[in-house]
Amino acid sequence: MKVKVPEKIVIRFSGDSGDGMQLAGSIFSNLSAVFGNEISTFPDYPAEIRAPQGTLSGVSGFQVHLGSKKVLTPGDKTDVLVAMNPAALKVNATTLNKDSVVIIDSDSFKENDLKKAGFKTDNPFGELGLTSVQVIDAAISSMVKAGLTDSGLDNKSQLRCKNMFALGLTCWLLNRPLEYAFEMLQNKFSKKEQILKANLKALTDGYNYGHNIHASISTYRIEPVIAEKGIYTDVQGNKATALGLIAAAEKAGLKLFLGSYPITPATEILQELSARKDLGVKAVQAEDEIAGICFAIGASFAGNLAATSTSGPGLALKSEAIGLAVMAELPLVVVDVQRGGPSTGMPTKTEQADLYQALYGRNGESPVVVMAATTPTDCFESAFTASKIALEHLTPVILLTDGFLANGSSAWKIPDLENYPEIRPPYVTPEMKEGWKPYFRNAETLTRYWAIPGMPDFMHRIGGLEKDYQTSAISTDPLNHRKMVEIRQSKIDKIADEIPDLEIYGDESSDLLVVGWGGTYGHLYSAVEQLLSEGKKVAFTHFKYINPLPKNTSDILPKFKKVVVCELNNGQLAGYLRGKVPGANILQYNKIQGQPFTVNELTDCFTHLMEE
Amino acid sequence: MDYNEIPAYSPKDFKSDQYVRWCPGCGDHAVLNSLHKAMAQLGIKPCETAVISGIGCSSRLPYYMNTYGFHTIHGRGSAIASGLKIANPELSVWQITGDGDCLAIGGNHFIHIIRRNLNVKILLLNNKIYGLTKGQYSPTSDKGFVSKSSPYGTVEEPFRPGELTIGARGNFFARTIDVDLKMSVDMMVEAGKHKGAAVVEILQNCVIFNDNIYDSVLNKEVKDDKTIFLKHGEPMIFGKNKDKGLVLDGFDLKVVTIGKNGITEKDILVHDATCADNILHYKLATMGGDLPLALGVIRAYSSPTYEEELEKQIKEVQAKRPARTLKEYLLSGETWEVK
Numbered sequence: 001m002k003v004k005v006p007e008k009i010v011i012r013f014s015g016d017s018g019d020g021m022q023l024a025g026s027i028f029s030n031l032s033a034v035f036g037n038e039i040s041t042f043p044d045y046p047a048e049i050r051a052p053q054g055t056l057s058g059v060s061g062f063q064v065h066l067g068s069k070k071v072l073t074p075g076d077k078t079d080v081l082v083a084m085n086p087a088a089l090k091v092n093a094t095t096l097n098k099d100s101v102v103i104i105d106s107d108s109f110k111e112n113d114l115k116k117a118g119f120k121t122d123n124p125f126g127e128l129g130l131t132s133v134q135v136i137d138a139a140i141s142s143m144v145k146a147g148l149t150d151s152g153l154d155n156k157s158q159l160r161c162k163n164m165f166a167l168g169l170t171c172w173l174l175n176r177p178l179e180y181a182f183e184m185l186q187n188k189f190s191k192k193e194q195i196l197k198a199n200l201k202a203l204t205d206g207y208n209y210g211h212n213i214h215a216s217i218s219t220y221r222i223e224p225v226i227a228e229k230g231i232y233t234d235v236q237g238n239k240a241t242a243l244g245l246i247a248a249a250e251k252a253g254l255k256l257f258l259g260s261y262p263i264t265p266a267t268e269i270l271q272e273l274s275a276r277k278d279l280g281v282k283a284v285q286a287e288d289e290i291a292g293i294c295f296a297i298g299a300s301f302a303g304n305l306a307a308t309s310t311s312g313p314g315l316a317l318k319s320e321a322i323g324l325a326v327m328a329e330l331p332l333v334v335v336d337v338q339r340g341g342p343s344t345g346m347p348t349k350t351e352q353a354d355l356y357q358a359l360y361g362r363n364g365e366s367p368v369v370v371m372a373a374t375t376p377t378d379c380f381e382s383a384f385t386a387s388k389i390a391l392e393h394l395t396p397v398i399l400l401t402d403g404f405l406a407n408g409s410s411a412w413k414i415p416d417l418e419n420y421p422e423i424r425p426p427y428v429t430p431e432m433k434e435g436w437k438p439y440f441r442n443a444e445t446l447t448r449y450w451a452i453p454g455m456p457d458f459m460h461r462i463g464g465l466e467k468d469y470q471t472s473a474i475s476t477d478p479l480n481h482r483k484m485v486e487i488r489q490s491k492i493d494k495i496a497d498e499i500p501d502l503e504i505y506g507d508e509s510s511d512l513l514v515v516g517w518g519g520t521y522g523h524l525y526s527a528v529e530q531l532l533s534e535g536k537k538v539a540f541t542h543f544k545y546i547n548p549l550p551k552n553t554s555d556i557l558p559k560f561k562k563v564v565v566c567e568l569n570n571g572q573l574a575g576y577l578r579g580k581v582p583g584a585n586i587l588q589y590n591k592i593q594g595q596p597f598t599v600n601e602l603t604d605c606f607t608h609l610m611e612e
Numbered sequence: 613m614d615y616n617e618i619p620a621y622s623p624k625d626f627k628s629d630q631y632v633r634w635c636p637g638c639g640d641h642a643v644l645n646s647l648h649k650a651m652a653q654l655g656i657k658p659c660e661t662a663v664i665s666g667i668g669c670s671s672r673l674p675y676y677m678n679t680y681g682f683h684t685i686h687g688r689g690s691a692i693a694s695g696l697k698i699a700n701p702e703l704s705v706w707q708i709t710g711d712g713d714c715l716a717i718g719g720n721h722f723i724h725i726i727r728r729n730l731n732v733k734i735l736l737l738n739n740k741i742y743g744l745t746k747g748q749y750s751p752t753s754d755k756g757f758v759s760k761s762s763p764y765g766t767v768e769e770p771f772r773p774g775e776l777t778i779g780a781r782g783n784f785f786a787r788t789i790d791v792d793l794k795m796s797v798d799m800m801v802e803a804g805k806h807k808g809a810a811v812v813e814i815l816q817n818c819v820i821f822n823d824n825i826y827d828s829v830l831n832k833e834v835k836d837d838k839t840i841f842l843k844h845g846e847p848m849i850f851g852k853n854k855d856k857g858l859v860l861d862g863f864d865l866k867v868v869t870i871g872k873n874g875i876t877e878k879d880i881l882v883h884d885a886t887c888a889d890n891i892l893h894y895k896l897a898t899m900g901g902d903l904p905l906a907l908g909v910i911r912a913y914s915s916p917t918y919e920e921e922l923e924k925q926i927k928e929v930q931a932k933r934p935a936r937t938l939k940e941y942l943l944s945g946e947t948w949e950v951k
Contacts, residue, residue, distance in 0.1 A: 030946070030948075033948065034948040036950070180948075184946070187946070227950045228950065229950050229951060230949070230950060231943065231947050231948070231949050231950075232947060232948050232949070232950060233942060233945060233946060233947045233948075234946070243938060243942070246938050247938050250937060250938055255699065257695065257698070257699050259695055276941070277925060277926045277929040277930070278929050278930055278933035278934075278935050278936070278941065279935065279936065279937070279938065279941060280926060280930075280936075282698055282699065282922065282926075284694075284695070284698060286691065286694075286724075287691075287720055287721065287724040288720060290688060290691065290721075291688075291691040291694075291720070291721055291724070294684070294685075294688045294691030294692045294694075294695060294721070295691055295692070295694055295695030295698070296695060297684070297692055297695060298664070298682075298691070298692040298693060298694060298695025298696035298697075298698075298699065299695040299696065299698065299699035300695075301662075301680075301682055301692070301695075301696055302695070302696045302699035302700040302703070303699070303700070304699045306695070306699075320685055321685060321688065323685075324684060324685050328682070414939065414942045414943065414947065415939075416939070417937075417938065417939065453659070453660070453661075453662045453680035453696070453700065453703055454659060454660055454700065454702065454703060455659060456657075456659045457659070458659070459658055459659055459678055459679055459680050459681075460680065460681070461628070461630075461674050461675050461677070461680075461681035461682070461683065462681070462682055462683070463674070463675075463681075463682060463683025463684065464667075464683065464684065464685055465683065473630060473675075474675065
């Protein structure tokens, strides 16, 4: 039998919400990571909690991108599709590669099933124009039932093991050993022996079925990457964000407090931190978004590392309170997991359209630090850095992630906090107590000193009213106000001294510079990488720090003939950069469909710009 | 703490050096003095006390306290006080709020801090008017009240703070009068001693925009007959001649005269502020019209606070799960090793 050895491959598990595709997909991605592949995954849940069975709106998918080299996106097009029903086939038809392998459960492709998915004939592949795909037509349901007749499980429970049969078959197709899947199932069903046995049986049956069909289809092997030594786990963006906050609190020797309110797609941050009572985290589900941030501000005043997590509509509600934290000069991390807007918009879909809101969405001159995470695992690094900046400069930091990063996952080496920088908040010291005032500042950083309730001799009052530069008392003096506005701005501007310079990937002498920010990093990098490998002249830089900008921004951008700023919005970073970087020829590439970029559309766009 | 000890602090230990900017004659001055005294009497350390406010005339109060203080944003005092108290349960946390700040823009946070039973002392200065914005009606203004924003009289029913507190499952509610320093100090001390969310409604006079709003009840001529001071364990007797009392008539409270129609002191209800059932407290808190307005501690039922339940839960979880650092936690999950 032939074995193909591609560098990368995209596999998608797709079926009804109840078909267990998320589990099959996550086991497959984990066992591939253990095998040594690079992985990037993206689950695609339906917006409805329980859509009608067999319909297009009920399709739930899990995509895994595997590679023997750097994998940064879940992949544009699918090479292997597991379609548990006709609806799953239909939903994924447009993203299939021409010579894809499609595994279907032929038991679920009967007349009635086809009708539910809106097919008019008994030839769904023909109807969809999928003439060149290779189909593995397996009677999965009946084979699972036949294999489990002696399992003691009822009919319904037997059928629940379909996903494991499909997983087994996929493992055969990808030449994956089953051992690690066994181990994961044993952990998952350790207290349900009967169900464990049935799942293991279905998994093995699926694998053996592949072996026995002697299909003319070639199988795949993705060679392992030589990965850095260490202990790894699989992490989703939202969880990584939560863990980054925990890491920062641990490093700073502070308690972590989260004030939040459930909102898609940010809720997992609240859930993860609510579960971390073992680590002493206090995560409070407040009565609303405003209370969420106000709880956090109260906890910040109390001397905790305080954070709030939300999405666009919640950030809108929190804006007045962010202004209070600006004025009171308290540390605060605000995580905005962006989704399609405006208003309620498209809660389960991704977008980058909250940049202007993060930068400007408050009354008065109200500068805050704005950062954006670049990959699911970078959510950890970014949350750590956001916390460090907030604590050391007594300022709110808005960390922008997005629905794509939040739900996507990749393998992650468990970090050693010893390798992370210290976090040193500017606490008051006992010798300061004579004549101390709450808005006294460090002359260099312009950061005020932090006195925490409970400390003797530092009782003080802060608040949202303008304060006198000298006495810290309430003031409406005109020139004092100007001075304080300037100081709050300079305090943020000076943070640029601590953030890394922009780096250029690719050909610095090229005419075209590709620019992105936040969660589009993987797609942009992959597109530029591909063009470079084809010998094209192109360069790429990516913003993680947006306010303040890296210091070399205005050196780099004007050097290139064309700068194309690529964003999942209508041009917000482009507009911001036009105001901040004179002399740069800023062009835009925007996608506002609630979907991430595809590498393909990006390479098309860049090629076109290079040829123009 | 033994509150009968000689206090370690005097009222001036709680005074800040800031010039007090309320209008001359404003009831807030009296409230501030009472609070200085009450805190001294409670013996809490200024450095372990935090006074939180929202926006409004009364919300300026934290600046006049030599404690930790935070003058926040409109309506959000309860939420910020909640976060502060949860983060550091050792602090004595006081919220200063007005009828607009607390019951209009901050209504949601107010009912939730009460429901959660955070050990925060809420002083609600109720002057039935928006003073800082110069004279609009508030959520406690009586129906028909004429103000700058209701030139033909309001067409809406007011909130009654006691009703809202008890409706939100509040376990401490007291009412006092701004200028009655003794009563105010006593109520603040009682609130301070209570474990859990405690609301003290202070009937406060706005000398500029709503002068004498409580005159029909509180002026010297009628006060004894139109108010009743409730004390736990004592019969509900009031009136100039101490001859009026409250009894239950069916489901309703009724005023009777001792010595008339065979009524003796034994027939009069005895106040029980500490019982779990809140129905009678509700009735007492909402008295008015033919019934005297209740002053004093109306309800003081002790129950577990949010912050102590949370600390307890953290300890329980920690007893079962050994991870104390991020790394220990991550290694206890699903992992694989690259060698």
